[in-house]
Amino acid sequence: MHTAERLTKLPPYLFMTLRNKINDARARGVDVVSLAIGDPVEPTPDPVIEALYTAAKDPANHRYPTDEEWGMLAFRQAVARWYARRYDVELDPKKEIVALIGSKEGCHHFALGVVNPGDTVLVTDPGYPGYKPSIWFAGGEPVPVPMLAENGFLPVFADIPTDVAQKACAFYLNYPNNPTGAVANRVFLAELVEFAKYYDIAVCYDNPYSEMVFGTERLSFLNTPGAKEVGVEFNSLSKPFNMTGWRIGMACGNPDIVKAIATVKANTDSGVFNAVQYAGIEALDNGDACTARMLEIYGGRREKVLACLRDLGWNYDAPKGTFYLWVPVPKGFTSASFCDHVFESCAVVLTPGAAYGANGEGFVRFSLTVEDDRLDEAIRRMREKLGTLQFD
Numbered sequence: 105m106h107t108a109e110r111l112t113k114l115p116p117y118l119f120m121t122l123r124n125k126i127n128d129a130r131a132r133g134v135d136v137v138s139l140a141i142g143d144p145v146e147p148t149p150d151p152v153i154e155a156l157y158t159a160a161k162d163p164a165n166h167r168y169p170t171d172e173e174w175g176m177l178a179f180r181q182a183v184a185r186w187y188a189r190r191y192d193v194e195l196d197p198k199k200e201i202v203a204l205i206g207s208k209e210g211c212h213h214f215a216l217g218v219v220n221p222g223d224t225v226l227v228t229d230p231g232y233p234g235y236k237p238s239i240w241f242a243g244g245e246p247v248p249v250p251m252l253a254e255n256g257f258l259p260v261f262a263d264i265p266t267d268v269a270q271k272a273c274a275f276y277l278n279y280p281n282n283p284t285g286a287v288a289n290r291v292f293l294a295e296l297v298e299f300a301k302y303y304d305i306a307v308c309y310d311n312p313y314s315e316m317v318f319g320t321e322r323l324s325f326l327n328t329p330g331a332k333e334v335g336v337e338f339n340s341l342s343k344p345f346n347m348t349g350w351r352i353g354m355a356c357g358n359p360d361i362v363k364a365i366a367t368v369k370a371n372t373d374s375g376v377f378n379a380v381q382y383a384g385i386e387a388l389d390n391g392d393a394c395t396a397r398m399l400e401i402y403g404g405r406r407e408k409v410l411a412c413l414r415d416l417g418w419n420y421d422a423p424k425g426t427f428y429l430w431v432p433v434p435k436g437f438t439s440a441s442f443c444d445h446v447f448e449s450c451a452v453v454l455t456p457g458a459a460y461g462a463n464g465e466g467f468v469r470f471s472l473t474v475e476d477d478r479l480d481e482a483i484r485r486m487r488e489k490l491g492t493l494q495f496d
């Protein structure tokens with residue numbers, strides 16, 4: 105059977121490759137600890153599960169969730185309440201919000217709604233691996249924008265060549281950032297709006313870690329004056345409420361882009377199961393305590409890993425966002441060879457930075473979404489087996 109040529113452009117999906125490696129090792133009897141994927145292990149809060157159960161028992165919710173094309177108005181109103189409470193952002197639930205099957209889906213449909221064949225699209229490097237395939241599927245060409253340690257992993261707008269900026273139709277960014285853990289600040293966001301306005305670039309601001317910050321303020325791109333004129337923010341219930349498997353999120357902001365995404369969705373999927381949207385309302389309205397507890401848990405795990413890294417010779421400033429640590433590799437290693445070394449010596453899986461783009465080389469990513477006892481075990485093995493490492 106012949107399949108579409110566009111698939112030949114795609115690198116192997118990173119986490120499938122890692123999952124296969126882990127499963128192979130486990131099948132050989134190796135006790136693997138994975139610090140690779142970012143997927144919370146704690147359960148979704150009970151009241152959210154109960155809201156799902158109640159809604160799932162109502163036959164009205166068993167039908168296509170298409171009565172209200174952009175997701176249930178009640179869900180969109182809950183999104184607006186959450187944004188007002190958590191970010192001081194006012195949103196019109198009827199024009200500025202569409203429900204999504206997770207922010208990943210939204211970022212994909214953004215490309216189909218905004219990018220024309222032959223368009224170029226700016227993407228940070230390193231960046232979330234999902235963005236480039238979405239741009240390719242829309243017929244666009246991703247153009248990497250370096251995100252470097254010396255600039256706090258923020259792109260420098262003045263360094264983007266004028267002809268590249270003039271040609272670009274959109275820009276994918278994500279802060280708090282996966283993989284680096286870097287956070288944006290208000291000055292940077294104001295510059296982003298100015299840059300996007302000047303070059304007529306649509307901003308795809310992917311913000312599923314908006315709640316995952318340590319010792320700094322939570323920020324929405326939409327809090328920036330003028331943001332709604334130039335872009336949309338994608339957010340998600342996956343990370344703050346331990347709901348990755350439920351597949352629910354939202355796109356908010358520029359009404360034209362929100363409408364474009366809703367149009368693509370109407371012709372592609374039929375939206376989110378209404379019962380999941382009811383559960384989402386419960387999470388958004390009453391889930392702050394879950395988010396706060398998760399931050400405490402991740403904060404504790406960060407401290408444990410940081411102490412281990414320091415003891416092994418790393419001189420490393422922890423980033424302020426996400427549940428990842430983006431750590432430079434010791435002297436003599438590439439990101440891949442260091443991951444191999446840690447896997448072979450400790451049976452601990454890390455993610456190689458190069459998988460996130462050329463500028464990810466020289467780093468590895470630790471994810472803190474693992475049970476505490478397994479993290480303790482990984483730390484114990486690294487302390488015992490890695491010995492003293494050399495750094496520049």
Ligand SMILES: Cc1ncc(COP(=O)(O)O)c(C=O)c1O
Binds near residue numbers: 339
């Ligand atoms: C930057 C980024 N965007 C999107 C996603 C996908 O999130 P969701 O579960 O909302 O689709 C992830 C998941 O890890 C992510 O890191």
